[in-house]
Amino acid sequence: MAADGNGFAPEMTTSSRLLSPRAVDALLTIGTLAGLLVLWYWANASRAVSSLLLPAPLAVAEGFITLVTSSFFYGHLFATAFETIVGFALAAVAGILLAVALSQSRFVERIAQPYIVVFQVLPKVALAPVLVIWLGFGFESKIALSAAIAFFPVLVNTMKGIEGVPANAVRLMRSLAASRRQVFTMLTVPVALPYIFAGLRSAATLALIGAVVGEYVTAREGLGKLLVTFSANAQQPLVWATTAVIGALGLLLYGIMILISRRVVWWRA
């Protein structure tokens, strides 16, 4: 029987004798990173690549320190983080609610389907100038763009999750005389949750893209605005340092989503 537990002792391979596979992976990642840094350093030191195209690692590090010790940086960081989080939250709520609403009626879903496909394919970034005209230069237009970009993965994944409820499981619930509400809470929600979290993971990074691109177009503050300013002033080390900060922010959001998702939909792990 499957769970009796009298399995075979796993065969030891030469590589796993000294280190665990996880430790090997970590060493490989750190090794590759170190190699790339050395390569980067060498490229600049030997003048193989102009420092205008790619500033030296130490220059970027200095730029980074200048940035994080400056008085203006945290206001910009906060603005982008705020727009991203609000945009993400709006997209999550709207995407899940609309998917649930559409799943209540086959008819409505059939009407909505072509519009969903069209809006999904449309590059939402193209909306940025329009949103500025509608909502102004402030953070509202950035939140709107962020939400617009992050919305569709949530909607589409939630719909897929709800459709993924097996017909036989529904029949089992019906045989127990379960109400529609019970089928939804006891079956549909747990089945759809892993899909919803897959959507939310993509949405978290897309929300950041939306906020930064929104700031490119026109903004008073934000990391995107900072990037445009540094770039216009040819302050290459600062451009790279800001890019790194945006990357770190994206990584942080993604990591948080993975952590929450592992907690909530643990059975999918």
Added chain:
Amino acid sequence: MVASNGSMATQSMAHAVKASSSSALGAIQVEGVGKVYPSRRGAASIVAVKDVSFSVAAGEFVSLVGPSGCGKSTMLMAIAGLTQPSGGRVVIDGQPVTAPRRSVGVMFQTPELFRWRNVLENVLLPVDVFGLNRAAYLERARELLRLAGLGAFEHAYPQELSGGMEQRTALCRVLVADPSIVLMDEPFGALDEFTRERLNIELLRIWDATRKTVVFVTHNIGEAVFLSDRVIVMGTQPGRVLEDVQVPLPRPRTVESMRERPYHETLYHIRDLLGLSH
């Protein structure tokens, strides 16, 4: 496994499980039931079942046997209230069936265990759906799991179980809220022959302890004869009852019952009815 020390376990179970069961309930009358699936895009409508009548007494074990398309599963779903017959009616304990009811439990070919519930929580699903108090059913659920040989697995998750263990869990689930009727739609059809036979023996043991009305759908004639008091043999085009066959095998039945003459005589009689060559 539990099968080896069967009689003792069965007796202790008879007290634990039967005590709560309401006796004399669970009589089924199927009266002239027909099922027509409406035509689609101009094709002729399909008569799945035509004018089927039979009755099942409370506490009786009856099988529906026949080839694919004879409407045996349709009949089961009509008794369950999961499908509405086009004609005729199903009556349970004097009341016509119009929708699923709590006193009728259904076991399907696939176990449909929920991955986010452990074995015990899966068994308690009907208790949750019926809005009953979990604590009041905890002992019964554990007793059923012990009887099904899953006593040590109550905290395991479905993805850790074998196919046979999953169906045992589903069997405990259908019994936990003490239905008077259990409908089984080829419950062991997806399992290998050895597991199927072992589960049939365990099913009889559990049935002996609980004495529910059971309607069991299968296309395995041997299985139907071994388990049932009566076998209702069905034919196709349209689905109809060919014969209502009594099984003259004494109870309790064991593996040895399958060596006895009445077992083979009934088996071959049913094969003849279905036009199967020996």
